[in-house]
Amino acid sequence: MPELPDLLHVRDRLRERLLGRSVTGERVREPVVLRFAVRGNLSLLQGRALGDVFRKSHFLVFRFEGLDLAVNPMLAGRFRFATPGEMDERSLAFALAFGADLELRYLDDKAMGKAYLIGTDDWNAIPGLQTGGVDILSTEFTRERFASLLRHRRDQVRVFLLDKKALDSIGNAYADEILFEARIHPKTWCRSLSHDEALRLHDAIVSVMQAAVAEVAQRGEAIEVKVRDFLKVRLKDDCPRCGAKLRTAGVKGMDAYYCPHCQPETRPGFVDFRKTGK
Numbered sequence: 001m002p003e004l005p006d007l008l009h010v011r012d013r014l015r016e017r018l019l020g021r022s023v024t025g026e027r028v029r030e031p032v033v034l035r036f037a038v039r040g041n042l043s044l045l046q047g048r049a050l051g052d053v054f055r056k057s058h059f060l061v062f063r064f065e066g067l068d069l070a071v072n073p074m075l076a077g078r079f080r081f082a083t084p085g086e087m088d089e090r091s092l093a094f095a096l097a098f099g100a101d102l103e104l105r106y107l108d109d110k111a112m113g114k115a116y117l118i119g120t121d122d123w124n125a126i127p128g129l130q131t132g133g134v135d136i137l138s139t140e141f142t143r144e145r146f147a148s149l150l151r152h153r154r155d156q157v158r159v160f161l162l163d164k165k166a167l168d169s170i171g172n173a174y175a176d177e178i179l180f181e182a183r184i185h186p187k188t189w190c191r192s193l194s195h196d197e198a199l200r201l202h203d204a205i206v207s208v209m210q211a212a213v214a215e216v217a218q219r220g221e222a223i224e225v226k227v228r229d230f231l232k233v234r235l236k237d238d239c240p241r242c243g244a245k246l247r248t249a250g251v252k253g254m255d256a257y258y259c260p261h262c263q264p265e266t267r268p269g270f271v272d273f274r275k276t277g278k
């Protein structure tokens, strides 16, 4: 999935170019990505002005009068600004024209993303939309709030980081970066984290994510480009801190990258809490 820094960058660029402009055309090449919770199809957007673009969990929402187009790009979905008439990309799924000079295209190599056309705020029409997590870039995301979220967890710390109902929101790449920054092994049980480790983890979430948001914004790449080259451990070979070979660990079917030296494994958590029955 696109990560928070990517989504915020794309959202800001979409706002700059598109707010207030009306849809003048629509094309669909890959109907499988589209879902309609209203009667009709994309042509319902014709003539409607774009009032807002915002993020909701890992979706980008295009708000038109009476209708929201909510796009979950999943693994490979990307947006791209194009000139109408420019040759179609092979991965083109659908496009919306905003006047004679500008087309917004949604590209998806894997056609795994989904775009839902729903009535305004009809979020229940979207299966699997997980919301309710605390915005990790907001002032509400304090050390105290984080510690209280953590207290109720009986899972591994990396699974917790990825839970959109708890934290809004962290994906695979930044989960690795955050755990590396906090020097915590990805398979550590939440229950076995010390108070100091919990604080370190909170502070790592804030510092890693804020730095990434600033970096992606500062690069100012086109919205179809995913900026990832500044990551320290994700998909890398060696630890930038100590030089050790990085390892991968399977956590719930996903590969976590970590340094076995900087993020040593801790064992006891799970057994301890079963014994004590907490």
Ligand SMILES: [Zn+2]
Pocket: 239, 240, 241, 242, 243, 244, 259, 260, 261, 262, 263
């Ligand atoms: Zn290391």
